[in-house]
Amino acid sequence: MSPLIVALDYANERDALILVDRLDPAACRVKVGKELFTACGPAIVGRLQERGFDVFLDLKFHDIPQTVAKACRTAASLGVWMLNVHASGGSSMLRAAREAVNAAAGGTQRTLLVAVTVLTSMNDATLREVGVNSSVEDQVERLATLAAECALDGIVCSALEAGRLRVAVPELLRVTPGIRPAQDAGDDQRRIMAPAAAVAAGADFLVVGRPITAAEDPARALSRILSELAGDPVDPRKSE
Template sequence: MTPLIVALDFPDAPSALALADRLDPQQCRVKVGKELFTRAGPAVVENLQARGFQVFLDLKFHDIPATVAGACRAAAELGVWMLNVHASGGRAMLEAAREAVSVSAAPPLLIAVTVLTSLDAADLEEIGCHSKPAEQVRRLAALSAETGLAGVVCSAQEAGQLRQELPALLRVTPGIRPAGFARDDQRRVLTPAAALAQGADYLVIGRPITAAPDPGAVVAAIVADMAAASVR
């Protein structure tokens, strides 16, 4: 299986499933986010799994510990491959989430969002965080490691440092743009090959694939490029 995760950021299940039908589950996993899950519910996850896809449920839970634990338990019962919470929810919340999924028959990978890739230093300053993005990512990644999570969501630009400092943590990186594609609303971006070289373990890519005339061909090209980069 490749490290590619395709973000199915669609407003409804028919659109998401139509795109999934143009992809090979042996070449990528898929991500279901807030809009799609809110409209389509667990059924869309089950339909994707029936098509052979492993699903990353990207709901970024962030609430009091008991509420997050219950949500993570429900997600684990869906059989998802990966799910996430916000590391900024704090130690007690992260520990409750970890304990909730650990009792599942097939525990999903539980990862924590550090700093959204749409945020830069000015954005953090505006919300009262006086650390630079890289410093805040390192702080929250360390907390995630201490509380026993499997990995973190970070930009590829921080992945290399985390690989050195916290090598046991998986690094899931959104904000990936193949060469020649628009940055859209992402601030901290790298190409797939560059992200892997920096230390990313999994790459999340959305619009460059989902908005393409031939999504399957774009996936195949990205997979080939990553394979070629790994042997250089």
Template sequence: MNQEARVIVALDFDDADKAMALVDQLDPAACKLKVGKEMFTLFGPEFVKSLIARGFDIFLDLKFHDIPNTVAKACKAAAEMGVWMVNVHASGGMEMMKAAKNAIAGSSHPQTKLIAVTVLTSMDQAQLNDVVPEVSPAGQVKKLAQLTADSGLDGVVCSAKEAVMLRETHNDEFLLVTPGIRPAGADVGDQKRVMTPVDAIDAGVSYLVMGRPITQAENPLAALQAVNQSLA
């Protein structure tokens, strides 16, 4: 595969050996990997470093949200681990996001990308009303994506269905990273807003986060290759 991998495989395991058994079936040229809160809490930085040592680009999905100084130090630590990408919550505000971006720029691995979460893909209108009344998920995403861009970050996590809207105001340099991607006919699980890989790329998504359709497939590499072929 000559072009950059667009699929980020979400490693959601509570067993490091099972995770590595899957990773050993995958190709770093064909995908990137995402490590989230559960795995990082269980297995820590050494687990992440072992994935990087295997040649994978790692998206460290810890969604930092705290006072600016705390988030900046956490993001710098993530960058110096060598991860490809890390994220924060856009609702932490501009000062927090700028502090995080500057900390990465001053780290030993300044190329680490920093993106922000707008509205979690599990949130629908009813849930959002409990947090910010009388704002639609799309309206909140648009507002927070603009705040993220104004803060100098590399992009956002968003739903594929919001990508079309965001591409109206943000060019391709602004990364749109999208969970809730399911191949046609797959179980949607606990995601409320989902889309197929081809539709997502057509909508302007930069990277697709995919978990169970690949990790629980009988042949994970074949499932990944099928997605990559559909995108090609």
């Protein structure tokens, strides 16, 4: 299965479904974030699943343990492939989330639970603004270690930290946003990396948004990234 997860950063169901109807569910999974979920509710998950897509529900739950547990149990009951919480919620919250997802498991598919470490829009300076005096790299490893201790399935980190975490917590999957083909701008992402380099660095899953969703031909943009991951040369004349 492809390591690519396409971020459906849309404000309405219509635009999201127009995009996914141009993609092959065998070539990628899809991510539903706060904007689309707030606009459409749980129904959008079902619409995507009907089209054959595995769904990563990216709502980054972060609250008191009981509240997060209830939210995770409800999310897992939707049959999503993956969901996430913030590791900075602490061990009690993470363990409550783990127990809730386990309790919601049914059928043959088990929802993966991953923990967000440090957002890819942040750097050392923004960590200091919120009272964290560690470097990004040290803070990511600290939170990843906590996630491992709480038996989560993986973490969300930038590809820049993936190699370090492959050594520190090899049992965890590494989900990496901030993936940008070399010719694309970083937008609001600060800690970014090209797809093939991210996989080489230790990423298991790559979250890609605008390089695919904003492309004139999203299917071809997706195909070009898959070709890059396979080590096939990309013809610049076919660039978007």
